[in-house]
Amino acid sequence: xxxxxxxxxxxxxxxxARKLAMQxxxxxxxxxxxxxxxxxxxxxxxxxxxxxAPYFRAIVGAVCAARDVFDAExxxxxxxxxxxxxPIEHAVLLIGAYELKEQPEVPFRVVINEGVSxxxxxxxxxxxxxxxxxxxxxxxxxxxxxx
Numbered sequence: 755x756x757x758x759x760x761x762x763x764x765x766x767x768x769x770x771a772r773k774l775a776m777q778x779x780x781x782x783x784x785x786x787x788x789x790x791x792x793x794x795x796x797x798x799x800x801x802x803x804x805x806x807a808p809y810f811r812a813i814v815g816a817v818c819a820a821r822d823v824f825d826a827e828x829x830x831x832x833x834x835x836x837x838x839x840x841p842i843e844h845a846v847l848l849i850g851a852y853e854l855k856e857q858p859e860v861p862f863r864v865v866i867n868e869g870v871s872x873x874x875x876x877x878x879x880x881x882x883x884x885x886x887x888x889x890x891x892x893x894x895x896x897x898x899x900x901x
Contacts, residue, residue, distance in 0.1 A: 768860075769868060770805035772849055775813040776872050779845035782818060789818035816856060817848045824851045831891035832884075842877040843885055850889045854896045862893035862900050 778792040793811050796802060802810070817824060825836040828847055836844055850869040853860050866889045873882035894901045 764806070765864075767804060767806040768809055769871075770801055771807070771810040771813065772868050773872060774799060774801060774805055775810050775817075775849055776842070776845045776876065778810075778814050779817060779848055780841050782814075783841045783844060789814050792818075813849055813852055816852050821848065824848050824855075827851055827855075827892070828888065831895065832888050840878055840881060843873055843881045846872045846877065846885050847888055850885070851892055854889070854892050858897075862897050866890060866893060 774796050778796050782789070782792055792814055796810065796814075797807070825848075828836045828851055836847070839847070846869045849872075850865050853865045854862060857865075866886060869889050870882045870886050873885040877885070
């Protein structure tokens, strides 16, 4: 069993991985490139030392490989097409959809809280409210037993 301190360190490393993944996915939306290039570029970032690098790689690889699938699902939980979203909110929602669908060990509340936190820090003024609502709908749909 993990100690409380090691659990906090792991959670913090995942938070940094999500932040870097959001930045990489933002960049990818603006300037399409192979996801492997993003992983290579962000591996050199100083912050990567504090990040869960395999988790970062998993997020970026999965989202880039299946963006159409994630966007189709996101479209069912919101009132606009994902491609019309601000790139920051879109990146945050892609990460949230990935985690809700592919990372069942991450509690849905953590996924929502992390997404809202990223949207507050980097997104538009009220973008976090939209992110919260969409991820809540996604959690209800993807994890009905947990929600």
